[in-house]
Amino acid sequence: MKVVRAGDAALLVEAADLATAHRLNAALRDEPLPGVVDVVPGERTVLVVAEPAADLGRLAERLTRLRLPDDAGGDAEPVEIPVTYDGADLDEVADLTGLSRGEVVRRHRAATYTVAYLGFSPGFGYLTGLDPALRVARRASPRTSVPAGSVAIADRYAAVYPSASPGGWRLLGRSELRLWDVTRDPPSLLRPGMRVRFVPRESP
Incomplete structure (x- = not known):
């Protein structure tokens, strides 16, 4: 791992890969270091x-010596997200991939995903693990509003929109599960390193 300063009161740790970033995030979450007020994982x-008064040099040294867990996800079972596969782009994804509508659904729900990081909007998890056969580009013209709960794919990621927002991802279906709830602790259902499975509510 490489540790560099990021302003006057932060350090950016560059990890070798996604798994190492997740393990470091898990270690800092489970055993916070003195003086650390926030941890923001990326891919x-x-x-x-x-x-503000923290000794960044000492903190950097402690970060490089931090013992990381073997698995950021631990023994936790994957979070199951129920999906109704009736998305507006389901037929288009089938055409783009050369698969049937049913095969698109089968491949999407067969995978086990990992939350790479959160971004774009509160609770929006970028999920890795998408079947390579389903990798399609974003829409040329993004929608001005995508409903909350929309299950979508774009490039090598899958995701669920936690709230209504503009977006250009391809919509495969919808879920009623609340991914972001300010009354919940923590508000986000997903966190980096967590495993996710999509469970069909209806047959396609």
């Missing part, structure tokens, strides 16, 4: 935000 980076 191959972890931003460690410290108190």
Whole structure:
């Protein structure tokens, strides 16, 4: 791991891969270091935000010596997200991939995904593990509003829109599960390193 300064009160840890970034995030979440006020994981980076008076040199040294767990997800079972596969782009994805509508659904629900990181909007998890046969580009013209709960794919990621927002991902279906709830602790259902499975509510 490489640790570099990111302003006057933060360090950016550059990890070798996604798994290492997740393990570091898990270690900092489970055993917070003194002076650390926030941890923001990315796909191959972890931003460690410290108190203004923190000694960043000492913190960097502690980060490089931090013992990482073997598996960021631990023994936790994957979070199951129930999906009704009736998305507006399901037929288009089938055409783009050369698969049948049913095969698109089968491949999407057969995979076990990992939350790479959260971004775009609160609770929006970028999920890796999408079947390579389903990798399609974003729409040329994004929608001005995608309903909350929309299950979507784009490039090598899958996701569920936690709230209504503009978006250009291809919509495969919808879920009634709330991914972001300010009354919940923590508000986001998903967190980096967590495993996810999509479970069909209806036959396609």
